[in-house]
Amino acid sequence: MQTRFSPAQLDQPHIQEADRILRACVHCGFCLATCPTYILQGDENDSPRGRIYLIKHMLESAAPPSAATIRHTDRCLSCLACETTCPSGVAFGRLVDHARLTIEESGARSGAERLFRAFLAALLPHPRRLRLALGVARLIRPFTRPFSRWLPQRLGNLLDLTPPPDTRSQAVPPGVHPAQGVKKGRVILAPGCVQQAMAPHVDAAAIRLLTRLGIEVVVPEGGGCCGALDHHLGREAPALAAARNTVAAWNHIMESSGENGGVDAVVSTVSGCGAHMRNYGSLLAGDPEHSEAAARVSEKLRDISQFLAERELGEAEAPLPLVVAYHHACTLQHGVKTGDAPVALLKEAGFDVREPGESHLCCGSAGVYNMLQPELAGELGARKAENLARLEAQVVAAGNLGCMVQISAHVSGPVVHTIELLDWATGGPVPSPLEGLVAGLLSSEK
Numbered sequence: 245m246q247t248r249f250s251p252a253q254l255d256q257p258h259i260q261e262a263d264r265i266l267r268a269c270v271h272c273g274f275c276l277a278t279c280p281t282y283i284l285q286g287d288e289n290d291s292p293r294g295r296i297y298l299i300k301h302m303l304e305s306a307a308p309p310s311a312a313t314i315r316h317t318d319r320c321l322s323c324l325a326c327e328t329t330c331p332s333g334v335a336f337g338r339l340v341d342h343a344r345l346t347i348e349e350s351g352a353r354s355g356a357e358r359l360f361r362a363f364l365a366a367l368l369p370h371p372r373r374l375r376l377a378l379g380v381a382r383l384i385r386p387f388t389r390p391f392s393r394w395l396p397q398r399l400g401n402l403l404d405l406t407p408p409p410d411t412r413s414q415a416v417p418p419g420v421h422p423a424q425g426v427k428k429g430r431v432i433l434a435p436g437c438v439q440q441a442m443a444p445h446v447d448a449a450a451i452r453l454l455t456r457l458g459i460e461v462v463v464p465e466g467g468g469c470c471g472a473l474d475h476h477l478g479r480e481a482p483a484l485a486a487a488r489n490t491v492a493a494w495n496h497i498m499e500s501s502g503e504n505g506g507v508d509a510v511v512s513t514v515s516g517c518g519a520h521m522r523n524y525g526s527l528l529a530g531d532p533e534h535s536e537a538a539a540r541v542s543e544k545l546r547d548i549s550q551f552l553a554e555r556e557l558g559e560a561e562a563p564l565p566l567v568v569a570y571h572h573a574c575t576l577q578h579g580v581k582t583g584d585a586p587v588a589l590l591k592e593a594g595f596d597v598r599e600p601g602e603s604h605l606c607c608g609s610a611g612v613y614n615m616l617q618p619e620l621a622g623e624l625g626a627r628k629a630e631n632l633a634r635l636e637a638q639v640v641a642a643g644n645l646g647c648m649v650q651i652s653a654h655v656s657g658p659v660v661h662t663i664e665l666l667d668w669a670t671g672g673p674v675p676s677p678l679e680g681l682v683a684g685l686l687s688s689e690k
Contacts, residue, residue, distance in 0.1 A: 245269045245296070248304050257530065258342050259303065265339045266300055268332050269293070275326035275336070280606045281319050284623055289316045292326040292336050299343040309347050317343045319617060321610040322476065324578035328604075344478030360398065361477050364612055369469035369486070371415070374441035381406040401618035405649055407442055415440055416447045418465040421455055428458035429508040431551070432494055432544075434521065436514035437469040439645045445676065446645065449667035450513050450548055456670055457558060462507065464493050472520035476611040487524055488534050495537035498544070509546045513663055515644040516611055518547050519579030547576060548663055549643060553585040560669045562594035564685055566678075568665065569637035571628070571651060572603045573644035574610070586643055586662050593669035600631035609650035621650070629654035639678060641665055 247266050253259045275292040276282050282291035289298060289312065298313045309317075317340065326336050347353070353361075367373050385403045416435065423429075431454065439446055451461050471486030498507050512518035525542035528534045568590055576582045590597045608614050608624030632640055632655060640659045642648050652659045658677035668674055674682050 245271065245300070247300065253304075253306070258345070262299075262303055262339060262342050265335050266296065268334045269296055270332050272331065274329050274331060275334075278325040278329045278604055280321055280323060280325070280608075280624055281620060283605070284620060285319075287316075290319055292320075292330075292334075295320060295343075296334075296336070296339065299339055302343065302346060308350050309352050313343075314347055314352060317347060319620060321574070321606050321608075321613050323574035323606040323610060325574065325604050325606070328578045341475070341478075344476075345480050348478030348480075361616070364615060365474055365477055365479060365482070368473050368612070369437045371437050371440040374438065378406060378441060382409060397618050398615065401622075402615060404653055405614065407649060407652065414448070415444045416451060416463055418463045421451050421461040421463065423458045423460045424455050426458055427460055428555075430460040430462065430506065432462050432464060432497055432507050432510045434470065434494075434510055434512040434514070434517060435463060436512070436517045436645065438473075439514050442649070443645055443661070446513050446661045446663060449661070449664045449672060449675075450511070452672050453552075453663060453667045453670055454511070456672075457552075457555065459508075461511075462497055464497060468493075470517045470521050472517050473612060475520060484527065484531075487521075487527055487538070488531070490521070491524060491528065491534050491538045491541050494541055498540060507544065509551050510541055510544045511546055511548050511551050513548050513643075513661065515547055515573045515575035515580055515582075516646055518545060519575035521545050522580060545580075547580045547582050547585075547643065549576070549582050549586040549589060550580070552589055552666070553582075557589065557592060557666070557670060560593040560666070562665075562669045563674075564682060565594055565596055566639055566665075566681075567596045567598065567635070567637045569632045569635045569640045570597050570599055570662075571607065571632065571640055571642040571647055572599070573642055573647045574606050576643050577604065582643075586641075589666060590641065590662065593666055595665060595669070598635040598637055600628075600635055602627070602631050607647050607650050609644070609646035611646060614646075614650055625650050625654040638681060639665075 245266050247263050249259055249263055273293055279291045288294040295316055298316055302309050302313050320340050322337055322340055324337050367377055381403055385406060388403060433447060433450060435447060454461050468489050469486045470490050471483040474483035474486060494510060522542055522545050525539035528538035570587050587597050606624055607628040608621035614621035628651060640651055640655060641662045643662045648659050660675045660677055664675040
């Protein structure tokens with residue numbers, strides 16, 4: 245694709261990167277077949293190719309973004325399915341990042357939209373605030389249901405996405421969790437800020453499994469949010485500040501020396517966070533103070549399924565051979581690129597794993613997308629639920645909290661994290677959402 249940036253514009257690093265990305269596009273249109281919003285809307289402007297033209301015009305003209313550019317850019321899920329499909333290697337995700345930053349800095353969105361986005365940024369990356377908000381939502385939700393049709397769509401959607409309380413969920417304390425038996429490795433466990441508030445049992449299951457396999461687990465203090473949420477909202481300054489803070493905290497552990505020093509990997513159980521942290525090296529490449537450490541973190545980053553696939557699960561045997569529908573999170577498929585590792589692990593553990601049709605299509609979670617675009621997210625969630633229902637599975641497994649929350653709002657059966665099933669299969673407790681199902685199956689066998 246030909247571009248027409250001025251020499252002055254090309255002096256700016258973000259325009260230089262955008263120019264390289266735009267020039268890689270050959271207009272082939274392969275991306276249209278895998279773009280969820282194009283499949284739903286049938287509008288070229290809601291496809292990667294259409295958005296490329298809109299973003300190109302916005303960046304070249306340096307004019308305030310048009311309402312159409314904002315609307316169609318905001319509708320992008322950043323699922324990265326187009327990048328997996330693209331034969332030319334167009335880094336569309338990075339181009340959308342530049343577009344979101346430009347739109348955010350322009351102040352062109354309405355006051356109500358800016359206020360809602362600021363509310364999400366002030367709430368979601370802070371576990372204590374989020375726990376309080378979840379408690380309030382659970383209290384008022386029963387009283388708002390009779391009036392749901394009159395509630396603002398976004399407020400009603402936030403209430404619908406609120407998960408029920410799990411009395412067994414307790415935040416995982418920071419510190420060192422020693423390996424059981426012979427120590428075979430040491431990892432940093434990256435705690436997702438939203439997951440700490442909504443599903444801390446996931447990291448608890450990860451720690452049980454890893455320590456059972458002889459891996460010492462370090463849950464760091466002072467890391468804070470990884471910056472993914474601010475990044476997706478186009479808030480560059482706080483996103484980069486969060487990345488620097490995380491890199492500094494983890495690099496201190498990675499550089500420690502002595503008997504307990506060094507780490508084999510930085511392990512993530514939240515693929516949305518993992519996909520973002522995987523890009524720390526490029527995001528902070530121009531930061532002389534943090535670039536080297538950021539690259540080190542990116543190199544060490546592993547989704548927990550990747551880390552486990554490189555090791556032996558030991559004596560793993562599903563207590564019950566449940567039929568599991570595995571949902572491929574976009575951030576695992578197209579971001580972290582785990583391949584078949586999660587499915588292979590579940591099969592190795594003795595589960596009957598089935599994969600749905602259209603597994604390449606996003607479920608509609610996409611970070612904060614289901615809060616910002618509830619109508620499109622709802623359509624995608626319903627479509628994903630239909631594909632999962634065809635499998636006639638007893639439980640849905642996924643490797644990302646956002647997907648779990650989104651899918652739970654559209655299916656009637658239990659949804660659990662992959663690591664919960666693997667923990668159970670290697671001696672851990674029954675995942676809380678499965679307790680009723682397991683009890684029923686065991687009683688029927690008697």
